[in-house]
Amino acid sequence: MNEINNNPLQNNSENFTIKAKSPEESSAEVIVRMFPSDANPAGNVFGGEILKHIDMVAGIVAQRHSQSNAVTVSMDSVNFIKPVFVGNVLKLNARINYVHNSSMEIEVRAEAEDIVTGIKTVTGTAFVTFVTLDKNGKPSHTPKLLLKNDEDRKKFEEGKIRMEGRLKHRKKSNT
Numbered sequence: 001m002n003e004i005n006n007n008p009l010q011n012n013s014e015n016f017t018i019k020a021k022s023p024e025e026s027s028a029e030v031i032v033r034m035f036p037s038d039a040n041p042a043g044n045v046f047g048g049e050i051l052k053h054i055d056m057v058a059g060i061v062a063q064r065h066s067q068s069n070a071v072t073v074s075m076d077s078v079n080f081i082k083p084v085f086v087g088n089v090l091k092l093n094a095r096i097n098y099v100h101n102s103s104m105e106i107e108v109r110a111e112a113e114d115i116v117t118g119i120k121t122v123t124g125t126a127f128v129t130f131v132t133l134d135k136n137g138k139p140s141h142t143p144k145l146l147l148k149n150d151e152d153r154k155k156f157e158e159g160k161i162r163m164e165g166r167l168k169h170r171k172k173s174n175t
């Protein structure tokens with residue numbers, strides 16, 4: 001019996017062509033509250049907890065852009081600039097900067113808000129590379145990026161340079 005896969009994210013690409021999109025169209029914002037189970041006994045939120053949310057929001061952008069399944073292949077330039085504390089509201093903003101064949105670079109910025117004082121602090125940044133997969137789990141075409149303004153063009157060029165660096169690093173670490 002043939003199984004029917006009803007997951008739309010694993011059932012794409014053969015049936016329709018995904019149009020190019022601007023970075024704005026796929027951008028995402030996620031807001032989460034930090035609880036004691038997310039932190040060490042002193043109240044500092046674990047880096048791994050923040051990474052989980054970074055990966056999650058970047059995945060939303062990647063799948064919105066590709067309208068397909070997409071997985072993380074690398075995370076780099078992860079900077080925890082300031083601490084995040086229990087009780088803070090963590091806001092993560094993510095946008096796509098660069099697209100190659102199947103891969104794409106997503107930039108994430110994390111900001112913590114102290115609800116009582118209203119003070120907002122940029123606490124972290126990261127770049128996450130995703131790869132679009134077809135229904136067989138193989139890398140497949142990622143839709144092109146529509147660069148609408150100078151910021152999009154600048155981020156695309158910078159993303160291209162970073163991606164070239166990643167591939168050099170990948171080659172080195174695989175030999």
Ligand SMILES: CC(C)(COP(=O)(O)OP(=O)(O)OC[C@H]1O[C@@H](n2cnc3c(N)ncnc32)[C@H](O)[C@@H]1OP(=O)(O)O)[C@@H](O)C(=O)NCCC(=O)NCCS
Nearest residue numbers: 071072073074100101102103129131137138139166167170
């Ligand atoms: C995604 C996956 C199928 C790619 O397989 P692969 O054999 O590396 O495929 P390729 O060598 O053809 O690379 C596919 C694309 O990924 C890019 N890529 C692979 N590793 C990369 C890395 N470390 N950094 C940046 N880009 C990378 C390649 O440059 C290529 O991009 P392009 O198509 O735009 O030119 C495979 O690596 C995989 O399944 N990884 C696990 C993904 C996962 O489970 N993530 C969740 C976290 S564990």
